[in-house]
Amino acid sequence: MENTPKNIRLVLAVLAVAVGLFMVAVAPFIIQTSLERVISALLVVSAEKPAYASGILLFSYAFPLYRGLIFIGGIALLLLAKSIADGREWAFAPALLASAFPSAGGMFMFMPYVSFVDGFPLPLVVSFVGLAFFWSLILLRKVDKWLKWGQFLALTFSGMLTTHAFIVGTGNLRTLLTRPDKPLYDGLGWWVLAWSQPIQWICVILLFVAIYLLASRKIWGWRLALLSVVSLVAIDVPMQIIRLVIAHSTSWDYSYGLPVIIGLLFVLLFPRFKQALTEESA
Structure with a gap:
């Protein structure tokens, strides 16, 4: 990170703050809304196809689990922002892992959403925001x-x-x-x-x-x-x-x-x- 130009590090630090705030203050509401819609749809589907009833239980745990990881990852990004701006090499790995949670979690939540809920898939927003920082952190660094x-x-x-x-x-x-x-x-x-x-x-x-x-x-x-x-x-x-x-x-x-x-x-x-x-x- 120290070889990356200062202005690029500043951009990454600002992104870390913005994405971190999103993960802490916005993503939890998107995830809860998505969960409510998926469960509501499954209640209807499982009435005719009982095999889908287990999805209600599993998604009721899986969505909040990822929400927790995303929230903690957001806190981590906020705490790491200054170190990213200062070019601390050690900050790269934890920041990348923190942004991996919304990237992967949002994509996981996307699958049941598009399977059972009509309209724009809200979890994609969570995934794309995470990916934006994940890829930026990798590609904007000045390395071999x-x-x-x-x-x-x-x-x-x-x-x-x-x-x-x-x-x-x-x-x-x-x-x-x-x-x-x-x-x-x-x-x-x-x-x-x-x-x-x-x-x-x-x-x-x-x-x-x-x-x-x-x-x-x-x-x-x-x-x-x-x-x-x-x-x-x-x-x-x-x-x-x-x-x-x-x-x-x-x-x-x-x-x-x-x-x-x-x-x-x-x-x-x-x-x-x-x-x-x-x-x-x-």
């Missing part, structure tokens, strides 16, 4: 091009995978909560859902940690990102096959993340990017 674009790709793909994994894990749990033979698991189709669900959410946590460590150029960031992406491949590919062939599902949910997985694997394993991402700064 391999580092800049390696971080842009690796961190963006990691954030996208947190969203996909959280959506899939939540979908797994929603389906499991309404399975016909509960509390038993009637066949391989249900077994694999129970295997997949915790793996998806664990990978979300690992990827958020990886975002922070990759931004810090720590080797463990690279390792955790690789561990997460390989774990997701190892569970998503067989899950997709089993769900289609054995469980006779028509859903392709597990394959939607494959382009992002391939992209992240490429960035992590391409030698020039790997060197840039893992050369720990002093």
Whole structure:
């Protein structure tokens, strides 16, 4: 950050304050409004399709969870603004992680919103505001091009995978909560859902940690990102096959993340990017 021109650092600091205030004072109301609309729609849908009733419970916890992360992230950005303006290198990683919460969280909340609610998807506002700062912080810094674009790709793909994994894990749990033979698991189709669900959410946590460590150029960031992406491949590919062939599902949910997985694997394993991402700064 110290090599970045002072005027650029000032712009980033102002953005940190603006986005931080949005995350603290505006996003919570957008999220609550979105939650109310999703739950209201699910009450109607679940009256005809009881399998969707579990979504009411899950979203009632998932939306507030992300709201809490976004709120704390906003406080962090407000506290980090001066250090960003001063060019403190250590401020880059926590600021990036803080802005990853609305970016990923807003996109997660977008999916049930567009599935059940008509009109403009409010959670996109939260996501785009977070992404505006997330990408600005990466792209406006004056650093080596391999580092800049390696971080842009690796961190963006990691954030996208947190969203996909959280959506899939939540979908797994929603389906499991309404399975016909509960509390038993009637066949391989249900077994694999129970295997997949915790793996998806664990990978979300690992990827958020990886975002922070990759931004810090720590080797463990690279390792955790690789561990997460390989774990997701190892569970998503067989899950997709089993769900289609054995469980006779028509859903392709597990394959939607494959382009992002391939992209992240490429960035992590391409030698020039790997060197840039893992050369720990002093």
